[in-house]
Amino acid sequence: MAMLDIDNLHAKIEGEDGKEILKGLSLKVNPGEVHAIMGPNGSGKSTLSYILAGKEDYEVTDGAVTLDGEDLLAMEIDERAAKGVFLAFQYPIEVPGVATMTFLRAALNAQRRTRGEEEVSTPDFLRLVREKAGALGISQDMLKRGVNVGFSGGEKKRMEILQMAILEPKLCILDETDSGLDIDALKIVSEGVNALRSPDRGMIVITHYQRLLNHIVPDFVHVMNKGRIVRSGGKDLALELEANGYAEYQQDAA
Amino acid sequence: MSAEIRLMRTPAEQALSAALEQVPSAPGRLNELRRSAARSFNEQGLPHRRVEEWKYTDLRTLMREAVPVAGPAGVAEAEAAARLLAGALVRRIVVANGAVVPELSDFSELEEGLSLLPLAAAVAAGDERLSRLGGLVPARYDAALALNTALAGDGVLVHVAPGATLARPIHIAHVAVGQGPAASYARSLVVVGEGARATVVETFESVTGQADQVNSATEFYVGDHAHLDVVRIQALGPAAVSLTTLLFEVGREAQLHDFAFTSGAAVARTSLYANLVGEASQVAFNGAVLLKGRQHADSTLFVDHQVPGCESRELFKHVLDDSSRGVFQGKIVVRQAAQKTDGRMMSRALVLGDDAEMDNKPELEIFADDVQCGHGATCGAIDDDLLFYLQARGVPLKEAQSLLVQAFVGEAIETVEHDGLRDALIEQAEAWLKARG
Ligand SMILES: Nc1ncnc2c1ncn2[C@@H]1O[C@H](COP(=O)(O)OP(=O)(O)OP(=O)(O)O)[C@@H](O)[C@H]1O
Ligand SMILES: [Mg+2]
Numbered sequence: 001m002a003m004l005d006i007d008n009l010h011a012k013i014e015g016e017d018g019k020e021i022l023k024g025l026s027l028k029v030n031p032g033e034v035h036a037i038m039g040p041n042g043s044g045k046s047t048l049s050y051i052l053a054g055k056e057d058y059e060v061t062d063g064a065v066t067l068d069g070e071d072l073l074a075m076e077i078d079e080r081a082a083k084g085v086f087l088a089f090q091y092p093i094e095v096p097g098v099a100t101m102t103f104l105r106a107a108l109n110a111q112r113r114t115r116g117e118e119e120v121s122t123p124d125f126l127r128l129v130r131e132k133a134g135a136l137g138i139s140q141d142m143l144k145r146g147v148n149v150g151f152s153g154g155e156k157k158r159m160e161i162l163q164m165a166i167l168e169p170k171l172c173i174l175d176e177t178d179s180g181l182d183i184d185a186l187k188i189v190s191e192g193v194n195a196l197r198s199p200d201r202g203m204i205v206i207t208h209y210q211r212l213l214n215h216i217v218p219d220f221v222h223v224m225n226k227g228r229i230v231r232s233g234g235k236d237l238a239l240e241l242e243a244n245g246y247a248e249y250q251q252d253a254a
Numbered sequence: 255m256s257a258e259i260r261l262m263r264t265p266a267e268q269a270l271s272a273a274l275e276q277v278p279s280a281p282g283r284l285n286e287l288r289r290s291a292a293r294s295f296n297e298q299g300l301p302h303r304r305v306e307e308w309k310y311t312d313l314r315t316l317m318r319e320a321v322p323v324a325g326p327a328g329v330a331e332a333e334a335a336a337r338l339l340a341g342a343l344v345r346r347i348v349v350a351n352g353a354v355v356p357e358l359s360d361f362s363e364l365e366e367g368l369s370l371l372p373l374a375a376a377v378a379a380g381d382e383r384l385s386r387l388g389g390l391v392p393a394r395y396d397a398a399l400a401l402n403t404a405l406a407g408d409g410v411l412v413h414v415a416p417g418a419t420l421a422r423p424i425h426i427a428h429v430a431v432g433q434g435p436a437a438s439y440a441r442s443l444v445v446v447g448e449g450a451r452a453t454v455v456e457t458f459e460s461v462t463g464q465a466d467q468v469n470s471a472t473e474f475y476v477g478d479h480a481h482l483d484v485v486r487i488q489a490l491g492p493a494a495v496s497l498t499t500l501l502f503e504v505g506r507e508a509q510l511h512d513f514a515f516t517s518g519a520a521v522a523r524t525s526l527y528a529n530l531v532g533e534a535s536q537v538a539f540n541g542a543v544l545l546k547g548r549q550h551a552d553s554t555l556f557v558d559h560q561v562p563g564c565e566s567r568e569l570f571k572h573v574l575d576d577s578s579r580g581v582f583q584g585k586i587v588v589r590q591a592a593q594k595t596d597g598r599m600m601s602r603a604l605v606l607g608d609d610a611e612m613d614n615k616p617e618l619e620i621f622a623d624d625v626q627c628g629h630g631a632t633c634g635a636i637d638d639d640l641l642f643y644l645q646a647r648g649v650p651l652k653e654a655q656s657l658l659v660q661a662f663v664g665e666a667i668e669t670v671e672h673d674g675l676r677d678a679l680i681e682q683a684e685a686w687l688k689a690r691g
Binding site: 103111 | 638639640642643645646647648649650651653654658660661662664665
């Protein structure tokens, strides 16, 4: 059984005449696998990631999604997180007034409580954050601020990976984590992601650029267009896309 | 002039007028002050919604019930009721049912330059510092203040000599206790001399769910170059009526930071009058108001810039659950002489309850031409994207809401300078959120 099994997923924007975005998308992710999803702007990549995370602006009209055999779509947002779903947002938002440390701790402990585990002690928590933040080049000063408040685009992306490193999810969904990163930051972030690669963790890496996939080498590459996966292949597919663009798929789907 | 429609007197007004027959007599000027306040009330009564400043808080309707004037409080019950800031490093004076309870109050080892005594004692002794009592008068008749002036027999007199610095905040702990709903009146006078520095806290609480009417008025004189911090916490029982009047006069190059935390009473009205009479002073009047059920709280502020070069700031945060109602009315007046005034007023409301309501009425009245003034008001629900972000990290909905509400009111609470008091206020907000479940 696949860890994540997306079967013929159809979804539309919530509301009377909400437009259909996902039009029969299927994807299986097994533990240990890294799947890259590439595709033109507006093809529905972020929508897919939001639906997996539980955002309420969309309505699933057909299909199913299971995580370890359980109906993912029936779970509350926080429950999904506790079960190991983590979305690194394409556009992480600022949460003024909520201190980063308070937030990280609330998240970690809430997940542990939901899973019936004990809360982490203050010294253990501080040690954990210090260690992971250090590896990602996140300063103590950034940790003292409100969540993402006043962070640069690249800093926000790094903060997402820090959260991922602390929460140790089972399914990591990275939505354009590379956008906005300078060359050095791309390397640091990729190392952070690679450090999390493990035989019991699956990843979906959404990106527009082959460059990221030089660092985070995927097992599979999928091309998404108009709400569907239109082609799947190995890591070389990304090179082909880099060279030829999406023209051929867009014609196919039209 | 057209004849004013004379309204039928409500039972509450009749009872209040009867109480005013018993106005305690006082020596000299104070006697006349009380009597003239009683006369004003008898003539004008409680305000109704056609009185502009009371538009949203129609006391005539909201205060229908007449309740007797509270009797003296027992020491034990007063002690049990005074729970706010217990354990804080403050000098506490307990005022129960409008009278100082000496057994529960700390008048010992006063810092140099501090005079602190029950108002009644000052009156009995003919203390000359009382000449300032009743010296600050709003431009228009204020019923709550008139009742207070006529009926308050006690409270606290705080006098800080020029140049003195108080080590500990002075905490005036108002409690309403006793069997059956009752009305109590307390009057305090705070004079902070030139260059002096002080922190004054007033708390209001009652143990019971009785429909007590708690009327308090405090006059603050902030001397030239003085620095005064004021914090109020109103956490009266859920059926109480809270009427608070604050009057400030601020001298030259002085600093005044006032903060109000409101989470109690069925009906609460705070009227705040500030006269800026000395140049280049900085004042701030901030507040956090957290309401639930059918609570109603009205904060009405008048800031009068009479001289050049002062800065005034107002930041109010309302959190409105269930079908509660918040009212913020802020008026900044800039007189012709008050050039270079810098006045800014902001009211933000977070509406949690489906039937909750916020009324914002900011007003600027500017007669000078070289000023910087502005105001803003926002009102809305918790941002869904923020909630989603927190939930997507595993934080359950209620906890995510709590974190965001805390952050929201935190912006106002952070303006409180005193560490201990700021922490206590954050705890108050947390307790409110916890009670929400
Ligand atoms: N809440 C929404 N309301 C209206 N339209 C939406 C909403 N969310 C997504 N869409 C639309 O759905 C389509 C897919 O958007 P989505 O963000 O998933 O694309 P994407 O593949 O992530 O694109 P990009 O590569 O630019 O990030 C777009 O046409 C977008 O405008
Ligand atoms: Mg996208």
